[in-house]
Amino acid sequence: MSVYPIRRLRLQHAFNVRDLGGYETRDGSYTRWNVLYRADSLSGLDDEEWNILKAAGIRTIIDLRSKSEAQEQPEQVPEPIRYYHCPLQEEQISMGDIEASALAAFTQSLEEGYRLMVKNNGSLIVAALRTLIRGLSQGAVLFHCTAGKDRTGTLAALLLTCLGVSEEDITADYQISYTLNHRGINRMMEKMPGMEHMFPMLKSDPETMTSLLNYIRELNLNDYLLHNGLTSEELEQLKKHCLTQR
Structure with missing residues (x-):
């Protein structure tokens, strides 16, 4: 396994903002630093925190949340950063069986939920990737959902696989989400007696990503x-923008 520092942007109102640079690929290249960022929701950021993102070279934000999530907690994205809403899952109730099966799977098994996300939403995933690739010509790109773990983790896994990063490193990157938020999750569970069955959904266990x-x-x-x-x-x-020989 390759060992790299956790390149986290420390923000007060977002806990899971981090760089996907520094991972070695199968052909000996490395993912570039300061090009791809993953994150949780940015709806609570203040002006100083947005300035930190601008200083990091981020010029494109890709919001993977649902339409209702984005409307309920909008993000005040300042220029010159461009904002794109690219939900990874449909939100229409009329989708019927697919939506019901996906929801049930997430309740019982994150593993099955992630697989269904990829299986049922190929066109949405490609739309997000296409927006990301186009954004890379303008500067660094940050993509995020609400907690920065499930939808963001799935897209990160697809991206890093495309780039040739090892499964071991992709899994280790996924686990960082719980590392950064375990105290908050534990506090939340203490306030929710009788909801212990939800705890596995909030973690980022390696078996889920595997x-x-x-x-x-x-x-x-x-x-x-x-x-x-x-x-x-x-x-x-994508490879041209994101890979380097160091």
């Missing part, structure tokens, strides 16, 4: 992305 990566491998990620509309040229652009 299961998703197994599924991604079975899919053949390149074929999956191409089938859902991403082009070979866009995949090459």
